[in-house]
Amino acid sequence: MESLRDVMAEWHDFFVLLGTAAGTLVGLLFVAATVSSGVFSLERRAPLRMFLSATVVHFSSVLAASLIMLLPLTSWLLLGVIVLLCALVGLGYSVLTVRDVVRDGLITNVDWEDRTWYGVLPFLTYVAELVTGIALTCGIAAGCAVLAACMGLLLVAGIHNAWDITVWTISRRQA
Numbered sequence: 001m002e003s004l005r006d007v008m009a010e011w012h013d014f015f016v017l018l019g020t021a022a023g024t025l026v027g028l029l030f031v032a033a034t035v036s037s038g039v040f041s042l043e044r045r046a047p048l049r050m051f052l053s054a055t056v057v058h059f060s061s062v063l064a065a066s067l068i069m070l071l072p073l074t075s076w077l078l079l080g081v082i083v084l085l086c087a088l089v090g091l092g093y094s095v096l097t098v099r100d101v102v103r104d105g106l107i108t109n110v111d112w113e114d115r116t117w118y119g120v121l122p123f124l125t126y127v128a129e130l131v132t133g134i135a136l137t138c139g140i141a142a143g144c145a146v147l148a149a150c151m152g153l154l155l156v157a158g159i160h161n162a163w164d165i166t167v168w169t170i171s172r173r174q175a
Helices: 004-035 042-070 076-103 112-137 142-174
Strands: none
Touching: 004 042, 004 142, 042 076, 042 112, 042 142, 076 112, 076 142, 112 142
16 A cells, blocks of 8 residues: 555645635635626525535535645545545535425426536536545545546536536626
């Protein structure tokens, strides 16, 4: 089994860059939320949770994973458990989102592209993160690469979704 410190050193720069991007995008999304404040409201909880809040959660997940990978940990077990907990939070949020979307009837108005980018892709990524957490608890160094891929995918989905929200909001304001 490889030393956790050696493996983490190999991934240091990647997770610094990934965390920086995620943190910046969270901040920009707050600006976008302010701009779209007239479009989303508390009466429309399902769209708010599915579109705007979920994107913040995904960017925050990337930021959290990056920070975790930069911790000076020496235990594979501890790293794996922390990653598992983060995955469970993401999965939990995904389940709450689906519950609200179905309960509020939004599911019938959401096309397959949005279901994929906002729902299915993040959910599957959190499942993969959960499996990665298990691998990391076993000291499998390849789990770091899988975690990097998962977080990269969440970052790309978040960028797509933030842009989609921005375009949708602009088109609503002009209508």
